[in-house]
Amino acid sequence: MPELPEVEVVRTGLQRWVSGRTIRRVDVLHPRAIRRHSEGPGDFSARLTGASIPYVSRRGKYLWFPLASEGHQGPAEQALMGHLGMSGQLLIVSASAPPHRHLRVRMAFEETDQELHFVDQRTFGGLHITALVDDGAGGLLPDAAAHIARDPLDPLFDEAEFIRRTRLRDVEIKRLLLDQTLASGIGNIYADEALWRARLHGRRLGSSLRRADVAVLLQAVREVMSEALAQGGTSFDELYVNVNGESGYFDRSLEAYGQAGLPCSRCGAQIRREAFMNRSSFWCPSCQRAPRRRPSVRG
DNA sequence: CATAGATCCTGTATGC
C-alpha cells in the first residue's frame, strides 16, 4: 500500500498497537525480505529480540520502529526500518490463525497472542535495522532515509526549495513528483491525480513550469493526499489494506488514475492512458494540455 | 553530470 496516505494509515494502526510492546521472537521466512540487512537473518532476529518499541514513525513511504533496550536511557539509537514496496503489508494477526501465503517475517511480542506479520507478494518491500541520526530539526531519522525529502503535508516541508529544484530540471514533471529526494510520499496514483487537479500534463518539463504552476501542483498534491488519508487510502484489492486487513475507499474518488476511456468529470473528454516507466499514466487530453514533443538530440 | 530506460519479483487478467 505504497503511497503516503496508505503508509500513514498503516503507521497509525501500528502506533496504536505496538507502542510500548517488547519483541519476544522474530522469524525470517524469506531472506529476500531482509536483503538490506547485510548481517543476515540471525543477526536481524538477535538484535530485535528483547527490544521494545516506544513509537512508530514515518518519512515519505518509509516506516520505522525505534528500538529501545532494557537499561538504556535516552533516545533510541537504532530502528527497525520498513518499506512496503509494491505489495508489502504489516498486519496484526492472531498467532493461531493460518499463516498468509506470502508471510515473509513474523514478530511475536511479550504479553499478547497477537503477532506482527510482514506479508509481501512481490518482495520489493523489506525490513532492516539501521542507525538513527539527527534529522536537523530536533528529531531522529534512520540513516537509510537520510536522502528522502519531507512530504508535502509535513509542516517542515520546504516548498520554496521544491519549486526551485523542480524548475532547474529538464525532466518530466511526473517523474519529478515520483522523485522521493525532492518531495516524498507521492507515487503513481497520487501523481496522476494531482496533475489532473492542477491541469498540468505529466510530460511537461520541470524547467517549463512557472513558480505558480508548481505551487498549484503542490497544493493539489496536498489536497488529494489529505482526502485519501481521510478515506483510509486507496485499495483496489486485498493487497492494499490496513493493519487489520481492511481496505480504504479512495479508489471511488479517483478522477484520472485507472480511468482510461471514461469521461473526464470536468470536461467530458475521454481519459487517456500511456506507458510510463513500465507502468501507466492517465490524463485528460483536454484539461491537461500536452507539451510539444521534445526535439530529438539529433534534430 | 544528467537523463531515460531497465530491472528486481509474483501474481492476475486477457487474448489467441
Added chain:
DNA sequence: TGCATACAGGATCTAT
C-alpha cells in the same frame, strides 16, 4: 484448456 503477453501501488541501478 493451455500458453503467451501485458500489467501492477516502488526504488534504484545502468547505459548513454
